[in-house]
Amino acid sequence: MEQGAGVAERPEMPEAWPHTVADAEAEQERLRPFVDLADPGPETVRYVAGLDVAYEGQDEGDRLTAAVVVLDARTLDVVDQVVVRERARFPYVPGLFAFRELPPLLSALDRVRVTPELLVCDGYGLAHPRRFGLACHVGVLTGLPAIGVAKTAFVGRYEVPASERGAWAPIVERDEVVGRALRTRTGVKPVYVSQGHRIGLDNACRHVLRLTPEYRLPEPIRLADRLSRSGVPAA
DNA sequence: GCGACAG
DNA sequence: ATCTTGTCGC
Numbered sequence: 001m002e003q004g005a006g007v008a009e010r011p012e013m014p015e016a017w018p019h020t021v022a023d024a025e026a027e028q029e030r031l032r033p034f035v036d037l038a039d040p041g042p043e044t045v046r047y048v049a050g051l052d053v054a055y056e057g058q059d060e061g062d063r064l065t066a067a068v069v070v071l072d073a074r075t076l077d078v079v080d081q082v083v084v085r086e087r088a089r090f091p092y093v094p095g096l097f098a099f100r101e102l103p104p105l106l107s108a109l110d111r112v113r114v115t116p117e118l119l120v121c122d123g124y125g126l127a128h129p130r131r132f133g134l135a136c137h138v139g140v141l142t143g144l145p146a147i148g149v150a151k152t153a154f155v156g157r158y159e160v161p162a163s164e165r166g167a168w169a170p171i172v173e174r175d176e177v178v179g180r181a182l183r184t185r186t187g188v189k190p191v192y193v194s195q196g197h198r199i200g201l202d203n204a205c206r207h208v209l210r211l212t213p214e215y216r217l218p219e220p221i222r223l224a225d226r227l228s229r230s231g232v233p234a235a
Numbered sequence: 236g237c238g239a240c241a242g
Numbered sequence: 243a244t245c246t247t248g249t250c251g252c
Binding site: 055094100155 | 239240241242
Binding site: 055092 | 243244
């Protein structure tokens with residue numbers, strides 16, 4: 001997949017990858033205006049990609065394994081998968097982990113042969129201290145619609161949604177709806193969905209439910225997680 | 236000031 | 243993220 005295949009106005013890449021908290025936060029502030037939250041996004045897509053990264057510790061220099069799995073959105077069949085191993089260029093810092101996971105993820109996206117029309121990220125988008133989580137960041141840099149799906153709460157408050165699959169409750173912070181706690185499996189802890197880029201919250205949740213036929217996590221993320229841990233594409 | 240804190 | 247045994251339930 002070509003860096004920037006597809007669309008609109010995108011920012012210049014930073015001259016150097018940030019390596020301090022202050023620089024990283026400034027970069028988030030610089031890029032945040034490029035996020036498109038008004039675009040409702042595609043109703044249906046042909047190809048959807050799941051992104052995830054596995055690693056041993058929290059430090060800079062640790063070995064990271066990024067995985068991108070592209071699925072046929074209708075059948076959920078895997079049509080392409082890429083694994084990339086790189087050294088972390090940033091330590092794990094809550095609110096800044098895009099600076100840790102993004103480099104290998106972008107490398108992997110570069111090597112994907114089937115260009116996805118939607119990215120599903122492991123983490124948050126809008127539901128972020130500076131409204132610029134990983135899903136926003138990867139969306140802005142690639143120009144592709146992106147959704148954030150997280151496994152644990154980070155910012156904001158929410159009521160516990162009803163126990164049936166499909167039930168949800170808004171995640172609110174400072175009188176602002178930043179995402180949804182969405183039940184993907186009846187009787188199972190919800191996932192936390194937020195807009196990344198070029199997609200509406202309703203639509204994002206629709207896609208997440210459609211991509212979650214059996215497990216708590218959407219298939220694209222589940223498969224990317226499995227791939228990043230094994231480091232070897234399944235037979 | 237203190238704790239909490241996506242992965 | 244990763245470390246880790248058994249255990250409850252469909």
